[in-house]
Amino acid sequence: MNFLKQKGMDLIFKRLGLQKKFFSILILTGGLLIFNSLNFSQTLPKTHPQDVGISPDRLSCLHSLIQDAIQNRDFPGAVVLVARKGKIVFHRAYGESQWLPEHHSMEKSMIFDLASLTKPVATATSIMMLVEKGKIRLWDKVKDFIPSFIPYQSEKEKKKKEARIWHLLTHTSGLPSYTDVGKIKEKYGSSCSLESLMKHIAHLPKTDPPGESFRYSCLGYITLHSILKKVTGINLAQFSEKHIFKPLGMNRTFFNPPSHLHAQCVPTELIEGKPLKGTVHDPLARLQGGVSGNAGLFSTAKDLAVFSQMILNKGGYKGTRILSPLTVKRMTSIYPQAFFSGRGLGWDLESPYATAGGDIFGSRSFGHTGYTGTSLWIDPETETMVIFLTNRVHPHDKGSVVSLRSKVANVVASSIMKKGNRKSF
Numbered sequence: 182m183n184f185l186k187q188k189g190m191d192l193i194f195k196r197l198g199l200q201k202k203f204f205s206i207l208i209l210t211g212g213l214l215i216f217n218s219l220n221f222s223q224t225l226p227k228t229h230p231q232d233v234g235i236s237p238d239r240l241s242c243l244h245s246l247i248q249d250a251i252q253n254r255d256f257p258g259a260v261v262l263v264a265r266k267g268k269i270v271f272h273r274a275y276g277e278s279q280w281l282p283e284h285h286s287m288e289k290s291m292i293f294d295l296a297s298l299t300k301p302v303a304t305a306t307s308i309m310m311l312v313e314k315g316k317i318r319l320w321d322k323v324k325d326f327i328p329s330f331i332p333y334q335s336e337k338e339k340k341k342k343e344a345r346i347w348h349l350l351t352h353t354s355g356l357p358s359y360t361d362v363g364k365i366k367e368k369y370g371s372s373c374s375l376e377s378l379m380k381h382i383a384h385l386p387k388t389d390p391p392g393e394s395f396r397y398s399c400l401g402y403i404t405l406h407s408i409l410k411k412v413t414g415i416n417l418a419q420f421s422e423k424h425i426f427k428p429l430g431m432n433r434t435f436f437n438p439p440s441h442l443h444a445q446c447v448p449t450e451l452i453e454g455k456p457l458k459g460t461v462h463d464p465l466a467r468l469q470g471g472v473s474g475n476a477g478l479f480s481t482a483k484d485l486a487v488f489s490q491m492i493l494n495k496g497g498y499k500g501t502r503i504l505s506p507l508t509v510k511r512m513t514s515i516y517p518q519a520f521f522s523g524r525g526l527g528w529d530l531e532s533p534y535a536t537a538g539g540d541i542f543g544s545r546s547f548g549h550t551g552y553t554g555t556s557l558w559i560d561p562e563t564e565t566m567v568i569f570l571t572n573r574v575h576p577h578d579k580g581s582v583v584s585l586r587s588k589v590a591n592v593v594a595s596s597i598m599k600k601g602n603r604k605s606f
Contacts, residue, residue: 223430223487223499228268234599235263235270242592243271246585251276256554256573256580258287258447262482263593265565267490272482279448279456281576292433292446292479293570294462296551299478300402301512302488303421303436305350305527308405309508310424316412319347319526323354326408327379333387344391346408349401350526351519355387356400362464373468375416379407395522397534399465399475406474418472428501429487434480437461437471446479449553451576462553462574476552482568489559489566513547513561536583537569539590554582558590563600567593 230237240263247259258276262269274287295302311317317326323344324330332341333355348354360381369377382400389396406417413420418436426434438446438459448456461467463476471477487498492513496504504512512526523531528547537556538546542565548558554573559566569589573580 224483225264225267225269225486225490228270230270233265233268233270234597235265236596236598239596240271243589246588247275250585256571256582257575259571260289260482262486262568264486279575281451290481292438292442292481293555294449294553295478295480295555296463296476296553298549298551298555298557299476301527301549303417303478304402304405304474306425307409307417307420309504309512309526311412313505313508317346321346326411327383329383331384333390342390347516348391349405351516351522351524352395352397352401353392353519353522354401355389355391356398357385357388358396358398360400362468375407375469378469392518402474416472417474425503429491429498431484431487434484436477438479447572448575449572450574450578456575482570485557485568492559493561493564537586539587539594541591541594556586563597
């Protein structure tokens with residue numbers, strides 16, 4: 182009987198034109214591909230709050246806080262994720278993903294327009310990877326990469342002052358905060374390349390001498406994108422996907438979400454009667470086709486948790502090294518030459534925008550916010566992350582989350598009762 186089965190298999194191989202050895206390799210390769218696809222998406226494990234020293238009763242105060250804000254119509258809905266010591270202890274969806282043109286419930290797995298969270302997660306991380314590889318220096322002058330970038334020069338001083346890369350990262354370059362999108366459209370049309378936009382930005386008068394004043398600037402991060410593209414030959418979307426998101430298994434993090442995922446994207450503002458859904462909200466990013474250094478990244482709470490854990494792990498996650506420990510330390514500390522700014526390299530520690538960290542987390546904590554209503558805060562001292570995602574710009578850009586971000590961080594910080602391993606503070 183076994184002999185007949187073997188002869189039957191041999192006949193099948195012969196008719197298919199396959200050698201048994203090749204067939205075995207084909208099966209093995211297919212198995213590996215299936216295995217890799219199943220393991221491609223990374224996520225933090227879950228645990229009970231008390232297992233990592235967090236009081237579930239105190240943490241539950243988040244429910245009423247967020248539900249009251251939704252009732253007040255500050256935003257349609259939210260997704261909140263809290264993790265400590267590498268484990269998720271809280272992950273909830275609240276309210277609705279949209280109010281107009283019809284109502285839809287919010288889901289934990291939904292994809293948010295991160296807005297300015299793009300700056301630390303994609304742009305600054307990518308730039309620092311170039312620094313690590315010796316491709317650029319933080320002290321390199323911007324004009325070395327963008328020759329048309331005009332320096333600061335006052336009427337009293339004849340000496341020109343040149344901005345450097347670290348000035349762009351810390352928002353101390355002297356560039357204005359934003360620019361007139363209408364004028365750019367008049368000059369370059371409704372679709373504008375990064376190169377054309379940089380011509381406009383490079384010639385803008387600088388508001389202050391570089392390194393002397395803090396002015397939060399989206400234009401500085403667009404300039405960083407231009408530098409990255411000139412050095413690598415690819416844009417930020419391509420670079421960050423290849424070197425950050427794919428290696429970390431963040432398969433729901435990208436610029437310009439694919440069309441088949443638009444239904445899972447949380448809508449933002451209504452433009453011409455339709456909500457932006459899978460299309461970036463920021464006007465300058467939208468003008469550039471969705472890929473920009475200041476905004477354009479989309480992601481989920483779980484993917485951001487993986488990225489945050491990589492930062493808490495000093496640059497590595499599950500055997501994948503993104504940044505070196507010293508690089509993470511430099512990025513998440515106030516930059517010495519711009520101490521007055523309260524900023525690290527891409528991250529916010531103590532600037533006027535740092536209220537998202539609340540009042541209780543220590544001075545080593547850091548994070549960032551996004552215009553659409555997103556925020557991420559990380560505390561290395563307690564190994565805690567707070568990811569708070571809303572779409573407060575839906576439907577008419579009138580919602581507010583500034584004070585709520587602080588309150589959410591305070592609830593999480595006050596719920597931490599033990600250092601871990603059952604040791605009290």
